[in-house]
Amino acid sequence: MQFLKTVIYVDSVEEVLDFYYQAFGLSACGLSEDGDYGELDTGQVLLAFATHPVAQAQFKQSYIRSQPKQPALGFELTLGCENVAKSYDKAVAAGAEPLSPPAQKGEHTQAYVRSIEGTLVALISVE
Incomplete structure (x- = not known):
């Protein structure tokens, strides 16, 4: 088995x-004609987005819609970056909600933001 996206x-x-491009520099590598599905080039595993109606049609009662103004769901995306402070500032300037400013955590610098759709995003230093 292989994790795909x-x-x-x-x-x-x-x-x-557009937000993920402005905030994190991730470029779109696909967008459906109807705009209901799109993918970002992360260099490894695809990060994709689809509209809530797509999920509601597919999952019926098994789907709970996330709300950007409500507490975040129980997961995060972790993005590695060379300069966490610069990446954090860029994300906040693009509209991300600042949650935890850059701080040293063991061997890494780490910061947290919340993206415009409500996803928690960790920014971790990589070399």
């Missing part, structure tokens, strides 16, 4: 793809 359900795929 993560899909996050959102209100507007195009808006979220």
Whole structure:
């Protein structure tokens, strides 16, 4: 078995793809004609977004819609970056909610933001 991608359900795929480009420099590598599905090039595993109606149609009662203004769901995305402080500032300037400013955690610098669709994003230093 191989882990292929993560899909996050959102209100507007195009808006979220643009945010992830502005905030984290991740480029879109695909967007459906109807705008209901899009993918980001992360270099490894795909990070994809689809609209809430797609999820509601597929999962029926097994789907709970995330709400950006409510507490975050129980997962995070972790992005490795060379300069956590610069990446944190760039994400906040693009509209991310600042949660935890850059701080040294053991061998790494780490910070947290919440993206516009409500996902927790950890920024971790990599060399």
